[in-house]
Amino acid sequence: DAGVIQSPRHEVTEMGQEVTLRCKPISGHDYLFWYRQTMMRGLELLIYFNNNVPIDDSGMPEDRFSAKMPNASFSTLKIQPSEPRDSAVYFCASSLGGVSNQPQHFGDGTRLSIL
């Protein structure tokens, strides 16, 4: 079975540019999570969706961040405008049947560098 698929794997861009990260969850999974991971802060939950509906975006750091899930097989995380402090690894994860009592399956991540 295909796992969670993220693209791009690496992104290097200049400050002020728009960045779009993409995620395809595991087919049939009804929860989708976006995380950011840094050495200092560890793994931080940014936002999660249930059946394509955003449930909790309290982890989104600023209005510069936005996320959408137009259908069950696709989600985007957008940063506009990007800043150097946004540099991190961004993971997408999905799970089936529960927001916290079911294991989450992670994609390979997008390593984002803002110059």
Add this chain to the structure above:
Amino acid sequence: QKEVEQNSGPLSVPEGAIASLNCTYSDRGSQSFFWYRQYSGKSPELIMSIYSNGDKEDGRFTAQLNKASQYVSLLIRDSQPSDSATYLCASDSLSGNTPLVFGKGTRLSVIA
């Protein structure tokens, strides 16, 4: 504020020894606990889940849960250099309607 605490390490053990990784959680109502392994530059990978007090064994891995002490541990028997990674502990919340809370992870180094 729900928290999951782990010693950041590094924890160094010789090859063939037992590695013991520990995790404490703040929400007394937590019911579900997970251990993820994350190799450098890779994504977290689920290796164990535990929901009841006691031990759960899977191959060389044993997860231990003590809800009274709010303590979860992961034992790795016969540690191998390939076990060298960061291990993340995660727990749910009392309500079950909020996402998992992850610890920052413990870095394990198995020395050949």
